[in-house]
Amino acid sequence: MTASSADHLVLFMPSGKRGRFAEGTPLLEAARQLGVHVESVCGGRGICGRCQIEVQEGKFAKHGITSSNDHITPFGGNEIRYAEKRDLKPGRRLSCTARVLGDLVIDIPQDTVVNAQVVRKDSDGRVIARNPAIQMCYVEVEEPDMHKPLGDLDRMLIALETDWGIGRPVIDAHILPGIQKVLRQGEWKVTLAIHHDADGERPHLIAVYPGLKNEAYGIACDIGSTTIAMHLSSLLSGRTLASAGTSNPQIRFGEDLMSRVSYVMMNPEGREGMTIAVREAINGLIDKVCAEGGIVRTDILDSVFVGNPIMHHLFLGIDPTELGGAPFALAVSGAVALKSSEIGIHLNTGARTYMLPCIAGHVGADAAAATLTEGPHRQDEMMLLVDVGTNAEIVLGNRTRTVAASSPTGPAFEGAEISCGQRAAPGAIERIRIDPETLEPRYRVIGIEQWSDEPGFEEMAKSVGVTGVCGSGIIEIIAEMYLAGIISEDGVINGALAARSRRVIATGRTWSYLLKDGEPRLTISQTDVRAIQLAKAALYAGIKLLMDKQGIDHVDRIGLAGAFGSFIDPKYALVLGLVPDCDLDKVKAVGNAAGTGARMALLNRDHRREIEDTVTRIEKIETALEPKFQEHFVYAMALPNKVDAFPKLAEVVKLPERSVDTDAADGIDPGAGRRRGGRRRG
Numbered sequence: 001m002t003a004s005s006a007d008h009l010v011l012f013m014p015s016g017k018r019g020r021f022a023e024g025t026p027l028l029e030a031a032r033q034l035g036v037h038v039e040s041v042c043g044g045r046g047i048c049g050r051c052q053i054e055v056q057e058g059k060f061a062k063h064g065i066t067s068s069n070d071h072i073t074p075f076g077g078n079e080i081r082y083a084e085k086r087d088l089k090p091g092r093r094l095s096c097t098a099r100v101l102g103d104l105v106i107d108i109p110q111d112t113v114v115n116a117q118v119v120r121k122d123s124d125g126r127v128i129a130r131n132p133a134i135q136m137c138y139v140e141v142e143e144p145d146m147h148k149p150l151g152d153l154d155r156m157l158i159a160l161e162t163d164w165g166i167g168r169p170v171i172d173a174h175i176l177p178g179i180q181k182v183l184r185q186g187e188w189k190v191t192l193a194i195h196h197d198a199d200g201e202r203p204h205l206i207a208v209y210p211g212l213k214n215e216a217y218g219i220a221c222d223i224g225s226t227t228i229a230m231h232l233s234s235l236l237s238g239r240t241l242a243s244a245g246t247s248n249p250q251i252r253f254g255e256d257l258m259s260r261v262s263y264v265m266m267n268p269e270g271r272e273g274m275t276i277a278v279r280e281a282i283n284g285l286i287d288k289v290c291a292e293g294g295i296v297r298t299d300i301l302d303s304v305f306v307g308n309p310i311m312h313h314l315f316l317g318i319d320p321t322e323l324g325g326a327p328f329a330l331a332v333s334g335a336v337a338l339k340s341s342e343i344g345i346h347l348n349t350g351a352r353t354y355m356l357p358c359i360a361g362h363v364g365a366d367a368a369a370a371t372l373t374e375g376p377h378r379q380d381e382m383m384l385l386v387d388v389g390t391n392a393e394i395v396l397g398n399r400t401r402t403v404a405a406s407s408p409t410g411p412a413f414e415g416a417e418i419s420c421g422q423r424a425a426p427g428a429i430e431r432i433r434i435d436p437e438t439l440e441p442r443y444r445v446i447g448i449e450q451w452s453d454e455p456g457f458e459e460m461a462k463s464v465g466v467t468g469v470c471g472s473g474i475i476e477i478i479a480e481m482y483l484a485g486i487i488s489e490d491g492v493i494n495g496a497l498a499a500r501s502r503r504v505i506a507t508g509r510t511w512s513y514l515l516k517d518g519e520p521r522l523t524i525s526q527t528d529v530r531a532i533q534l535a536k537a538a539l540y541a542g543i544k545l546l547m548d549k550q551g552i553d554h555v556d557r558i559g560l561a562g563a564f565g566s567f568i569d570p571k572y573a574l575v576l577g578l579v580p581d582c583d584l585d586k587v588k589a590v591g592n593a594a595g596t597g598a599r600m601a602l603l604n605r606d607h608r609r610e611i612e613d614t615v616t617r618i619e620k621i622e623t624a625l626e627p628k629f630q631e632h633f634v635y636a637m638a639l640p641n642k643v644d645a646f647p648k649l650a651e652v653v654k655l656p657e658r659s660v661d662t663d664a665a666d667g668i669d670p671g672a673g674r675r676r677g678g679r680r681r682g
């Protein structure tokens with residue numbers, strides 16, 4: 001199109017893309033020319049209703065546009081027919097029918113629900129601009145003619161090229177046996193599902209439906225070592241229809257990642273057993289989300305999976321043994337695209353699967369997905385993104401440069417290795433406050449509304465029970481013990497306090513803090529404190545290495561990802577020195593950022609290119625090989641840290657006086673960090 005002064009300015013929201021168009025241009029065409037994604041299944045015949053838009057009326061001084069409903073052709077033709085049969089909300093127009101008559105600001109609604117669907121609010125409420133890899137194309141095919149020997153499929157492909165400009169797609173073999181039946185069933189009107197992911201690649205014809213098929217679905221799945229979470233979304237509206245989760249059945253082969261790798265090494269059938277287990281669980285989840293969303297699994301045409309490197313490999317049927325030791329070689333680090341049926345995932349026969357790239361041998365596709373969600377690479381601020389698990393995945397960067405590493409934190413944050421630790425479940429203490437005068441604790445338990453010192457708690461506790469302390473509770477109790485002076489900055493429980501509090505009790509040659517008397521009796525021992533110190537020191541040392549690489553001494557923003565990250569109170573994460581000093585209001589739990597990243601890649605193939613490109617530019621740091629890891633580790637054993645100041649935290653929390661003893665290694669086993677670094681990988 002060549003612009004002239006007679007052309008009209010059209011601005012599309014929310015993308016903000018704008019251009020000039022000749023009078024009479026259909027708005028769907030204008031959007032296409034600007035690269036604005038507006039869905040269309042029927043190819044502008046006015047029957048699918050997918051192409052809805054709204055005119056924004058008013059003066060938009062910033063853009064120099066006065067937009068009005070008079071600047072678009074009047075409601076009519078196809079729109080009237082569509083509105084008679086289906087629900088077209090007032091103000092909505094069909095962009096394939098409505099044409100430009102003047103300057104316009106056009107809103108593309110993100111909630112174009114055409115068929116009655118069970119719709120649930122997205123877990124994170126995030127609106128993801130759509131540009132899915134699946135395109136549904138309705139065509140009307142010429143009927144067979146004895147004088148024209150072209151085959152049914154060939155005439156269908158001509159219609160596809162004529163109406164949609166899609167030429168020479170690769171035909172999935174499973175299409176051929178059924179094509180004649182489908183065409184006749186649809187009376188020569190069919191909808192083709194085209195898979196078109198990367199530009200420059202030939203599109204693939206993956207499914208053919210009789211008549212107008214006005215819906216297509218996809219699943220996004222985060223395969224965690226403990227839990228697997230799945231979302232079912234409409235590829236055409238972007239809506240999430242259902243979400244479900246289940247525990248990862250591989251747990252029966254080993255609680256943490258390394259024990260699963262060991263299981264594979266020790267058992268010849270181990271790899272296969274774990275691959276089958278995880279795929280079965282995923283197929284089970286597909287049943288669940290389909291039932292909740294009111295659809296059948298053959299309606300699912302696309303799927304995106306993310307996971308840490310070991311989950312990624314086991315899901316794909318790859319032996320993860322190489323990930324068990326240096327140099328932690330991935331079998332494949334780039335994005336993987338294949339047919340879902342090839343990996344035993346039962347969806348539509350032609351459905352495709354995309355797996356995000358892994359960042360490094362122990363920083364996986366889940367970290368890549370979290371990076372995609374939080375976008376450190378899209379911002380000027382230096383952002384730290386931490387996913388705390390048995391192996392913390394850490395990404396630090398901004399628009400200019402991004403670095404990543406993993407740190408061997410071990411399972412202490414998940415409650416393992418802690419005498420009273422347990423999984424986050426009803427009965428687990430999750431919040432704790434300790435009175436610095438009396439040293440008496442008050443706490444909150446999962447499944448009980450009241451705090452332990454509030455009326456009604458005892459009653460509830462009888463039924464729910466108070467059974468242990470979960471990960472976020474452990475962070476709080478160690479931090480509160482430090483703030484109350486029960487433990488020193490080096491993590492030593494002060495036995496002298498036993499003289500004034502029944503809470504400090506002798507345990508052999510060391511001391512413990514009595515959190516709860518009775519049955520079960522819950523105490524925090526010196527060994528528990530040490531286990532948390534070791535875990536947090538490993539995490540902090542990894543973060544510091546990345547800060548060294550970036551040449552910075554503070555970060556602007558911190559995102560705590562994953563289930564654990566969602567429950568940690570940022571204040572206590574800082575008091576403990578889990579992460580570096582930062583404005584407290586810039587430290588946020590970012591929820592299941594990996595799952596959201598998977599959904600972004602499902603609904604918009606541009607996000608696939610974005611993360612593929614970003615991952616190639618992320619610099620990977622191997623913590624075990626960095627000489628400064630040990631030094632950072634030793635300093636990080638102290639609370640919050642032996643050498644790093646926490647001035648921003650000190651503005652909101654009264655931190656205990658620092659001890660004058662600056663012997664950083666005092667009381668700390670200097671070999672601990674290195675041995676830890678060598679032991680837990682993956």
Ligand code: FES
Pocket residue numbers: 039040041042043044045046047048049050051094095096097
């Ligand atoms: S493209 Fe189908 S109704 Fe407009």
